[in-house]
Amino acid sequence: MSFDLPRNVILPVDAVDVRLDPSLHPFERDNQAAIAENWRREMEAKPALYDGTVVLLSALAYRDSRLVGRCHAVKYSTFMLWRKNRELSGAEHAYAHAVLVAGDNAxxxxxxxxxxxxAGRVYFAAGSFEPIDFRDGLVDVDFNMIREVGEETGIDLAVAQRGQRYYALSTASGTVIFRRYQVAESADEIARRIGAFVAAETEPEIAEPVIIRHAADLPDGLMGHMKPLIEWHFAGEQA
Incomplete structure (x- = not known):
């Protein structure tokens, strides 16, 4: 299966069948010394980094509106080296975005x-899949979305209205799986709540909320994969 899916186009996704393989990812297995040396340098630059556990893909395909794949738990230090060696690594990254839509459609x-x-980059609150996001070996995308948004912003999306389906955008840097989550409050009220949450945190992950009110309202620091998602939303694509 390896990696077999259209790139740079938004795909409708009815199901995500990505499973956690208990074996070592070949990239981590074969690059132990390089991983350790790169991590030493990363820690010198940003001492607050934590060598936790995330997952990396060893296969992903798009079949009949389904994403099917295999991933492995790896150390964050492995992920950091992989970021610098994507093309020849035999690994890819997938992550999820809850597209947070306010009551005023911002x-x-x-x-x-x-x-x-x-640091300084703008995207929807998110984090890499972790082993906690899997149920009986199968990834629970919505659990990851709700968990990450709650941890970073204090907003509980468990009671929000979900879009009917997922979508995916696969690029050279990774595959983002996304879904609308609609809440009743205005964007200004949501931003106020997030700001209060961040101010109360001892070591917040985020600096501030960012409101995007229309397709041309692109903030500084926007991650490259975000522009197509923003345009998709404001074009009124089906949820």
Whole structure:
């Protein structure tokens, strides 16, 4: 199966069948010394980094409106080296975005904190899949979305209205699986709540909320994959 899916186009996704393989990812198995040396340098630059556990794909395909794939738990230090060796690594990254839609149809994204790897970058609150996001070996995309948004912003999406289906956008940097989550409050009220949450945190992951009110309202620091998602939303594509 390897990696077999259209790139740079938004795909409708009715189901995500990505399973966690308990074996070591070949990239981690074969690059132990390089991973350790790169991590040493990363920690010198950003001492707040934590070598937790995330997952990397070893296969992903798009079949009949389904994403089917295989992934492996790896150390974050492995992920950091992989970021610098994507093309020949035999690995890819997938992550999820809850597209947070306010009652006034504006989008609410976040800007990452200065101590993080993506310092200053703007995208929807999100994090890599972790082993906790899997149920009986199968990824629970919505659990990941709700967990990450709650941890970073304090907003509970468990009671929000979900879009009817997922969508995916696969690029050279990874595959984002996304879905609308609609809440009743205005964007300004959501941003106020997020700001209060961040102010109360000892070490917040994010610097601030970012409101996006129309397709041309693109903030500084916007991650490359975000522009197609923003245009998709404001074009009124079906949920």
């Amino acid at each position: 989008l609410v994204a976040i800007r990452m904190g200065s101590h993080t790897v993506n």
